[in-house]
Amino acid sequence: MSxxxxxxxxxxxxxxxxxxxxxxxxxxxxxxxxxxxxVETQRRPIADAGQPFHFExxxxxxxxxxxxxxxxxxxxxGRNAILICHALTxxxxxxxxxxxxxxxxxxxxxxxxxxxxxTNRYFVLSTNVLGGCYGSTGPGSLNPKTNQPYGPDFPxxxxxxxxxxxxxxxxxxxxxxxxxxxxxxxxxMQVLEWAAAYPExxxxxxxxxxxxxxxxxxIGLNDVARRAIVSDAAWKDGxxxxxxxxxxxxxxxxxxxxxxxxxxxxxxxxxxxxRVVQPRADWGDAPKPxxxxxxxxxxxxxxxxxxxxxxxxxxxxxANTYLYLTRAMDDFDLADGRGRLRxxxxxxxxxxxxxxxxxxVLYPESExxxxxxxxxxxxxxxxRSPHGHDAFLIEFPQIAARLRRFxxxxxx
Amino acid sequence: MSxxxxxxxxxxxxxxxxxxxxxxxxxxxxxxxxxxxxVETQRRPIADAGQPFHFExxxxxxxxxxxxxxxxxxxxxGRNAILICHALTxxxxxxxxxxxxxxxxxxxxxxxxxxxxxTNRYFVLSTNVLGGCYGSTGPGSLNPKTNQPYGPDFPxxxxxxxxxxxxxxxxxxxxxxxxxxxxxxxxxMQVLEWAAAYPExxxxxxxxxxxxxxxxxxIGLNDVARRAIVSDAAWKDGxxxxxxxxxxxxxxxxxxxxxxxxxxxxxxxxxxxxRVVQPRADWGDAPKPxxxxxxxxxxxxxxxxxxxxxxxxxxxxxANTYLYLTRAMDDFDLADGRGRLRxxxxxxxxxxxxxxxxxxVLYPESExxxxxxxxxxxxxxxxRSPHGHDAFLIEFPQIAARLRRFxxxxxx
Numbered sequence: 001m002s003x004x005x006x007x008x009x010x011x012x013x014x015x016x017x018x019x020x021x022x023x024x025x026x027x028x029x030x031x032x033x034x035x036x037x038x039v040e041t042q043r044r045p046i047a048d049a050g051q052p053f054h055f056e057x058x059x060x061x062x063x064x065x066x067x068x069x070x071x072x073x074x075x076x077x078g079r080n081a082i083l084i085c086h087a088l089t090x091x092x093x094x095x096x097x098x099x100x101x102x103x104x105x106x107x108x109x110x111x112x113x114x115x116x117x118x119t120n121r122y123f124v125l126s127t128n129v130l131g132g133c134y135g136s137t138g139p140g141s142l143n144p145k146t147n148q149p150y151g152p153d154f155p156x157x158x159x160x161x162x163x164x165x166x167x168x169x170x171x172x173x174x175x176x177x178x179x180x181x182x183x184x185x186x187x188x189m190q191v192l193e194w195a196a197a198y199p200e201x202x203x204x205x206x207x208x209x210x211x212x213x214x215x216x217x218x219i220g221l222n223d224v225a226r227r228a229i230v231s232d233a234a235w236k237d238g239x240x241x242x243x244x245x246x247x248x249x250x251x252x253x254x255x256x257x258x259x260x261x262x263x264x265x266x267x268x269x270x271x272x273x274x275r276v277v278q279p280r281a282d283w284g285d286a287p288k289p290x291x292x293x294x295x296x297x298x299x300x301x302x303x304x305x306x307x308x309x310x311x312x313x314x315x316x317x318x319a320n321t322y323l324y325l326t327r328a329m330d331d332f333d334l335a336d337g338r339g340r341l342r343x344x345x346x347x348x349x350x351x352x353x354x355x356x357x358x359x360x361v362l363y364p365e366s367e368x369x370x371x372x373x374x375x376x377x378x379x380x381x382x383x384r385s386p387h388g389h390d391a392f393l394i395e396f397p398q399i400a401a402r403l404r405r406f407x408x409x410x411x412x
Numbered sequence: 413m414s415x416x417x418x419x420x421x422x423x424x425x426x427x428x429x430x431x432x433x434x435x436x437x438x439x440x441x442x443x444x445x446x447x448x449x450x451v452e453t454q455r456r457p458i459a460d461a462g463q464p465f466h467f468e469x470x471x472x473x474x475x476x477x478x479x480x481x482x483x484x485x486x487x488x489x490g491r492n493a494i495l496i497c498h499a500l501t502x503x504x505x506x507x508x509x510x511x512x513x514x515x516x517x518x519x520x521x522x523x524x525x526x527x528x529x530x531t532n533r534y535f536v537l538s539t540n541v542l543g544g545c546y547g548s549t550g551p552g553s554l555n556p557k558t559n560q561p562y563g564p565d566f567p568x569x570x571x572x573x574x575x576x577x578x579x580x581x582x583x584x585x586x587x588x589x590x591x592x593x594x595x596x597x598x599x600x601m602q603v604l605e606w607a608a609a610y611p612e613x614x615x616x617x618x619x620x621x622x623x624x625x626x627x628x629x630x631i632g633l634n635d636v637a638r639r640a641i642v643s644d645a646a647w648k649d650g651x652x653x654x655x656x657x658x659x660x661x662x663x664x665x666x667x668x669x670x671x672x673x674x675x676x677x678x679x680x681x682x683x684x685x686x687r688v689v690q691p692r693a694d695w696g697d698a699p700k701p702x703x704x705x706x707x708x709x710x711x712x713x714x715x716x717x718x719x720x721x722x723x724x725x726x727x728x729x730x731a732n733t734y735l736y737l738t739r740a741m742d743d744f745d746l747a748d749g750r751g752r753l754r755x756x757x758x759x760x761x762x763x764x765x766x767x768x769x770x771x772x773v774l775y776p777e778s779e780x781x782x783x784x785x786x787x788x789x790x791x792x793x794x795x796r797s798p799h800g801h802d803a804f805l806i807e808f809p810q811i812a813a814r815l816r817r818f819x820x821x822x823x824x
Contacts, residue, residue: 059703139704152702216679216714217671223715224667230700230708231660233645237700248643255636256668259629264776267628273745288642288649290564291471292551292732295739296642302628303635320704327707333685361773364676 023393027104032400033114036071036096039105041128041135043067046168053130053165059155063144066169067128067135068092071111072119078176082117083166084126085183085190087393088257088325089317091134094126109396116404122179129190130165131157131325133318140242140318151320152238159186159332163193167201177201180407184208184355184392185363186325189332195348196334204410205348206403208355208392209383211367212334212341212374218362221260222326225253229319238320250319251310258309263359263388267302274301345374352378353406355392355399362389379406435805439516444812445526448483448508451517453540453547455479458580465542465577471567475556478581479540479547480504483523484531490588494529495578496538497595497602499805500669500737501729503546506538521808528816534591541602542577543569543737545730552654552730563732564650571598571744575605579613589613592819596620596767596804597775598737601744607760608746616822617760618815620767620804621795623779624746624753624786630774633672634738637665641731650732662731663722670721675771675800679714686713757786764790765818767804767811774801791818 047053047064054060069092074081084094084107095111097104111117111124131138131154139154170178181194181202188210195202211218229235232249240246259267276298288296298304335341352375356368365382372380381402385391392399459465459476466472481504486493496506496519507523509516523529523536543550543566551566582590593606593614600622607614623630641647644661652658671679688710700708710716747753764787768780777794784792793814797803804811 152700152704154703156703156707213685215676216683216685216712217674217676219685219712220667220671220679220714220718223712223718224664224671226708227664227667228640228643231640231644231664238702238704252636252639252643255632255639259632259636262629264627264629267632271628273625273628273631288564290650291566291568292564292650292735295568296638296735300628300631300635300742302632306632306635323704323708330712 039096055155071124074123085187087185092128129162133321139320180204182206228252247314254313255306271302451508467567483536486535497599499597504540541574545733551732592616594618640664659726666722666725667718683714
């Protein structure tokens with residue numbers, strides 16, 4: 001996939017490929033149904049001086065844009081829309097290709113004419129979250145008042161803020177409610193927040209491999225990832241130049257996260273103890289001196305894989321944005337300001353398809369099961385996969401079958 | 413526990429407490445049986461100019477000492493010894509106290525008069541591994557030729573080298589074989605290596621929460637921990653002064669490791685989303701500027717816990733040693749130079765008690781089960797515990813019952 005750098009983003013995206021190999025392969029199999037074709041990321045202001053965007057934790061901005069893609073046609077009543085919410089390092093580019101021959105968007109096998117999210121029937125909206133670095137206004141964007149990136153001065157934002165920005169965009173597009181709100185991981189948090197905050201807008205929901213409140217375990221993993229970034233001297237308290245990211249720290253943060261997106265079994269079957277035949281100096285630091293230095297070189301394929309994943313992320317993602325987004329995830333607690341979690345969940349009466357993953361290390365299946373049991377009108381489905389958390393970006397046939405049935409049942 | 417800094421170690425140990433809270437509490441309950449009492453760590457040369465120590469990957473040293481403790485009396489034939497092998501950041505101080513009132517050694521509830529490893533019957537030997545930083549010669553020791561710490565010039569060493577050093581020490585103490593060789597995690601690797609390399613010395617073995625070859629998953633976790641250390645500018649390619657460790661990097665490495673030593677459930681029940689009431693600036697970095705800076709402060713108890721664990725390790729452990737030891741673990745493959753793993757394991761005919769942990773994230777129970785199934789004369793026991801990998805340092809009553817029965821059956 002190629003995310004084109006846009007004028008407002010301070011980040012140069014220097015590489016065409018992103019994400020994990022399996023996910024990439026899975027996306028190239030388009031699934032049953034037709035193709036969305038060539039798409040373009042659009043951007044739209046959702047605030048101005050007369051209607052600034054207010055952040056949950058304080059602060060406001062007059063200039064906020066949201067990047068988005070749409071597939072299909074909106075009906076006259078504005079009621080046939082489905083909202084797709086992306087995960088931590090995702091973008092609005094869920095389906096189609098930017099140019100012929102590109103690898104398609106991250107959920108392409110599920111979205112298109114005749115596909116489970118059928119663009120002959122639905123108007124599909126996919127946005128880059130508020131605060132993201134794929135076209136929406138965020139820490140990497142230029143502050144119009146200083147002509148410098150916001151960096152660490154960008155207002156703190158939350159999952160609720162992301163949802164409020166999506167709502168402004170949806171209203172401006174003429175959408176009046178969503179047939180479904182769908183997303184995995186951080187996308188699933190947006191799904192749940194939508195359903196709790198604006199139930200009249202959410203006629204059904206599909207939260208996948210997610211949680212209504214971030215666990216100690218998940219907070220801990222984000223904490224060490226953030227520390228990897230801020231420990232990098234190149235981070236410069238967040239005031240690095242756009243072309244001088246803290247690459248070592250961001251790459252390490254990504255490597256830590258990748259382990260939690262995978263599983264013991266998936267890494268063992270893919271890499272085991274395979275050794276690197278040809279070391280790639282560009283995927284690691286310069287060799288260190290001494291006996292120990294030679295021992296620190298990349299020896300095993302798993303090390304090479306983690307290094308590669310890190311390098312790839314530094315080419316496409318902004319370090320400050322990573323800090324803000326992971327903190328928004330850690331802060332996420334659906335019950336905040338709403339009473340007890342079980343009461344909040346019990347009040348969410350729209351049909352819900354909850355999907356868990358049996359090998360998920362980050363959001364264990366038990367969290368998804370408990371979520372499904374706590375929702376009054378839910379169906380639970382488990383993805384059986386060796387791929388861990390990332391299975392929601394890989395196991396398309398399983399997701400397709402369930403999603404198709406769920407959406408069809410809503411119509412009948 | 414207090415590990416006294418010794419003259420040869422370049423590392424100052426500035427803090428009395430180490431390890432995890434549960435493990436510490438569990439150790440203070442001494443279990444059934446009498447106490448070992450006050451113990452002292454001793455040191456003994458195992459090489460000299462006439463008989464240098466040769467390392468598996470090349471290199472040799474004339475001056476090598478091993479730190480150790482013993483409990484009980486060796487019998488006339490030198491056959492009543494049990495060897496205790498420690499894990500990554502452990503020491504020879506397995507039982508007893510250094511001073512009255514101290515927290516006892518890391519396996520004290522299992523070792524003593526009348527305890528499962530009964531010092532009325534057995535002569536218990538516990539060593540600090542070759543290359544460790546608790547008294548044995550390692551990267552933190554002074555190189556007698558330069559009067560500087562070896563640092564990154566210390567020879568590369570392996571689990572096999574650790575075992576060979578232990579064997580020299582055991583021979584010098586008059587031991588002729590071990591009634592059992594016992595250890596968890598990296599200690600379990602030593603157990604397996606002992607049994608494969610010197611089966612005539614190992615009359616029985618107890619490998620706990622370990623693996624005969626390090627998995628891609630475990631290598632990956634060690635890889636990111638090492639990268640955290642070498643990314644710290646204070647590491648200085650391994651040539652830091654003894655009182656100027658790369659504390660940020662080593663602390664982060666420890667935090668990453670701690671997550672893998674625990675489990676989703678244990679962290680959730682201990683911390684959940686509890687917030688820090690009184691931030692401890694000394695457990696984290698100085699506050700950062702900007703909106704983002706305030707968001708980077710320690711907000712959740714899990715963050716505070718991970719920061720604390722990191723700070724504690726930097727006070728008692730040497731960063732280069734951490735790099736060497738984790739690489740020795742990653743390199744560990746019992747089959748190296750011995751043929752196929754299943755044949756190697758099938759040839760290890762001594763009675764074995766294999767213990768796995770149902771919540772172990774780092775060495776999943778499946779690894780222990782497979783190990784037990786591959787050994788021809790094994791008993792398998794699973795520790796049922798929420799505590800993850802660290803359960804072998806916490807669940808003493810469960811271990812005690814099984815260990816007592818196993819050792820008694822050997823005698824009868």
